[in-house]
Amino acid sequence: MPIRQNRPPTDEYVEDFLEHAVPSAIPNDRFIDWDSLNTDIDKYEEQIEAITNLEDATEKEFVEGVADALMAADDTREWIDFYFELVGERGNKYSSLEGVWKFYPIQRAIDSGDREEALDLASVLQDVGLQYIVDKGNVRDHYRGMLVGMESHARKNRQGLCFEDEVEERVAEVTEQLRNDGHDVEYDDEYTTAYNDDTGQEKTVDFAIFEDGDLSVAFEANCYKVQGSKPSEIRRSYNHVAQRMRNDGVVFVWITDGQGWESMANVLAESYNDIVDVYNLYQADEHLADDLLSDFNGA
Known part of the structure; x- marks a missing residue:
């Protein structure tokens, strides 16, 4: 099941997302x-x-x-x-x-x-x-x-690396909050897990939180500075991944951001409707910790 406790209607979610979307993940000094x-x-x-x-x-x-x-x-x-x-x-x-x-x-x-x-x-x-x-x-x-x-070519890769740094800060913070709440948790990056079925397929996620040594939450992080076809492809892929992760009892969270979403509101709406646990950095700061604490505590 999705973990979002705050589930506004789709149009309100999209409006909130776009209002607080960051233009780019690259800070001036990078x-x-x-x-x-x-x-x-x-x-x-x-x-x-x-x-x-x-x-x-x-x-x-x-x-x-x-x-x-x-x-x-x-x-x-x-x-x-x-x-x-x-x-x-x-x-x-x-x-x-x-x-x-x-x-x-x-x-x-x-x-x-x-x-x-x-x-x-x-x-x-x-x-x-x-x-x-x-x-x-x-x-x-x-x-x-x-x-x-x-450097304009190098910045294409740096966009993703900088955004992953931002997401990792938040994953580390929420892991610490879960730990303070009494949970035996830790996190890792670039973690590969096999699906619990007969396909033999695996999935590498950007970040993962483990409870008592078992995978509990999987995170993917993407930032889009410009419009393109990739977000739509990623949405379809992540919808499939989210369903399979949840079948295995693993929470799937997509943290994404960037001004590219401004011209892709329809894809953002579909992402929210399908995956639900989709946050930008602002929304992650506002809701992710509470959502995960509620899920870990069985609320």
């Missing part, structure tokens, strides 16, 4: 991961120094200097990755109108002593504009700027 960014810069100190020494070289000298560095590198791929990151490209290959350069076979060729391969890649980098970057600015500052620009 918008840019400066520690990781500076670690990347430090990692490429040798490469930065080497290419800075090619400032004001002729085109031929520049191409040969990059090729020489590739031929002498202990980790050729690391140098290739750095050069292409300087021109704003990440991945396993570079492609253009002129062709495709796959880094793994190029790395193998250079490591086997193929200087022509190194010269060809260096020439491509010179064509793309690597020499211009070296001649016209500070390579270290340019690289830092490139990493900041690439």
Whole structure:
């Protein structure tokens, strides 16, 4: 059975959810991961120094200097990755109108002593504009700027990690309240449990609370900053998971938030109607502890 003690009508629930939804799970001081960014810069100190020494070289000298560095590198791929990151490209290959350069076979060729391969890649980098970057600015500052620009991709994962941190704080707090109420409870993250049926299927949940060593509450945490099809897919999946968990005597709680829900009110309503125990961070702060205490105490 669902644990929610406060069950307003669907429209009131949706209104309350959206009124208190957080815009994003990423706090200002984690918008840019400066520690990781500076670690990347430090990692490429040798490469930065080497290419800075090619400032004001002729085109031929520049191409040969990059090729020489590739031929002498202990980790050729690391140098290739750095050069292409300087021109704003990440991945396993570079492609253009002129062709495709796959880094793994190029790395193998250079490591086997193929200087022509190194010269060809260096020439491509010179064509793309690597020499211009070296001649016209500070390579270290340019690289830092490139990493900041690439942070938009990293923030997609950071959104989920930051939200999980927020949810974990609340799971830890409610576990402590249950413990203070006399229950032998503890919590864990990334817990995998098998369903109590003949399917042999398992489910890994973001957080889990155990009572007397047995799984009692399973939590999933998701934050949506923008609209998309994924929340609807997740809703259907979690509805199925919630039913199976409850069949096993386990409470299933979905904590979700984000301004993406503003344009998905219908999906939110369906989630509440199907799963019931759906909270945003505000609602979790207001109701989750009381709901779980009532459930644990058999109220």
